[in-house]
Amino acid sequence: QKEVEQDPGPLSVPEGAIVSLNCTYSNSAFQYFMWYRQYSRKGPELLMYTYSSGNKEDGRFTAQVDKSSKYISLFIRDSQPSDSATYLCAMCEDNDMRFGAGTRLTVKP
Amino acid sequence: DGGITQSPKYLFRKEGQNVTLSCEQNLNHDAMYWYRQDPGQGLRLIYYSHIVNDFQKGDIAEGYSVSREKKESFPLTVTSAQKNPTAFYLCASSISDQPQHFGDGTRLSIL
Numbered sequence: 001q002k003e004v005e006q007d008p009g010p011l012s013v014p015e016g017a018i019v020s021l022n023c024t025y026s027n028s029a030f031q032y033f034m035w036y037r038q039y040s041r042k043g044p045e046l047l048m049y050t051y052s053s054g055n056k057e058d059g060r061f062t063a064q065v066d067k068s069s070k071y072i073s074l075f076i077r078d079s080q081p082s083d084s085a086t087y088l089c090a091m092c093e094d095n096d097m098r099f100g101a102g103t104r105l106t107v108k109p
Numbered sequence: 110d111g112g113i114t115q116s117p118k119y120l121f122r123k124e125g126q127n128v129t130l131s132c133e134q135n136l137n138h139d140a141m142y143w144y145r146q147d148p149g150q151g152l153r154l155i156y157y158s159h160i161v162n163d164f165q166k167g168d169i170a171e172g173y174s175v176s177r178e179k180k181e182s183f184p185l186t187v188t189s190a191q192k193n194p195t196a197f198y199l200c201a202s203s204i205s206d207q208p209q210h211f212g213d214g215t216r217l218s219i220l
Contacts, residue, residue, distance in 0.1 A: 008149060034208050043113075043199055043211035044152075088151070090208075095140070095159070097209060099151035 003027055006089055006100030015109050019076040023089035023100045026070065030091040030098075033065050035074045038086045038102065047087075048074065079107045111136045113212035115200050121220045122187065122194055130185045130215045132200035141183035142209060145169060146197040155198075158183055159205070187217060195219050 006023045013019055021035075032051045036044035048063040050056045056063045062075040072091070076083055084107050089100040113134045122128045134141065140159045144152040154167030158177040172191025177183055183202075187194050197216050201209035 002151075004151065006151075032208075036211075041214070041216070043115075043201075043213045046208050046210060049208045092208075095205065097154075101149055101151045 003098050004089065004091060004100045007103055008101050010104040010106060012106045012108060013079055015079060015081060015107055017079050017107070019074075019079050019083070019105060019107075021074040021076075021087050021089075021103050021105070023072050023091075024070055025072075025091055025098075027091075027093065027098075028067070028070065029093045031094070032092050033063070033072050034090040034092070035061075035063055035072075036088040036090060037083075038088060040085075044088055081107050081109050083107050113200055113202055113210060115198075115212035115215050117215060118213070120215055120217045122217060123220050125189045127186055127188050128217065130187070130198055130200075130217070132183045132185065132212060133181055134183075134200075134202045134212075135181060136202055136210065137180070138202035138204055138210075139180070140203045140205060140209075141177070142201040142203075143167075143173070143175065143183070143185045144199045144201065146199055146214075152199065155185065 004025045034049040035047045038044040053067045060077045064073040086102040086104045088102045116131045142157045143155040156175040158164035174186045199214045200212045203209040
């Protein structure tokens with residue numbers, strides 16, 4: 001079993017849809033949680049990070065962490081074609097960071 | 110603008126050749142990292158350094174070497190011992206206990 005599991009997709013949605021991206025993990029020692037967005041041929045760009053269970057909102061993006069279930073989610077509201085990218089979840093314990101494989105998202109106009 | 114610069118963007122390696130990938134940051138971050146990204150897999154850690162003149166092996170260090178002579182620079186050498194070098198290589202940096210920030214990567218291919 002991988003430490004971090006993420007459905008690779010691909011996921012295709014129409015413009016304006018709400019997108020839900022998810023990861024599960026096995027290591028209960030992970031202390032903080034991140035979502036990165038990666039465009040083709042580019043490096044990952046940090047979108048959201050959080051230290052605790054609960055929700056964190058930033059514009060159209062909401063990150064949700066449920067430590068009891070070892071489950072994290074990223075919600076994108078009013079999705080745009082410019083949101084088309086690969087989304088990577090990541091989590092960290094004492095500077096040891098682990099990444100999901102990434103979910104490829106396409107938002108169609 | 111502060112950031113992480115990786116060069117070159119594309120690199121080709123001949124059989125038996127060592128190649129070096131450059132990573133420079135002007136964010137004043139102490140920690141720097143090298144990852145390898147393959148299709149369908151998460152990023153895998155090759156080497157990391159938390160301080161100048163010190164570095165540690167990551168999960169897949171075999172066939173790679175690094176140096177950390179300056180805070181701003183963390184070059185990665187892919188040696189001929191790395192039998193499957195074709196991948197997208199990403200450099201990152203961070204302040205301790207903070208999320209990592211990435212460069213735009215180097216794509217390495219075999220000729």
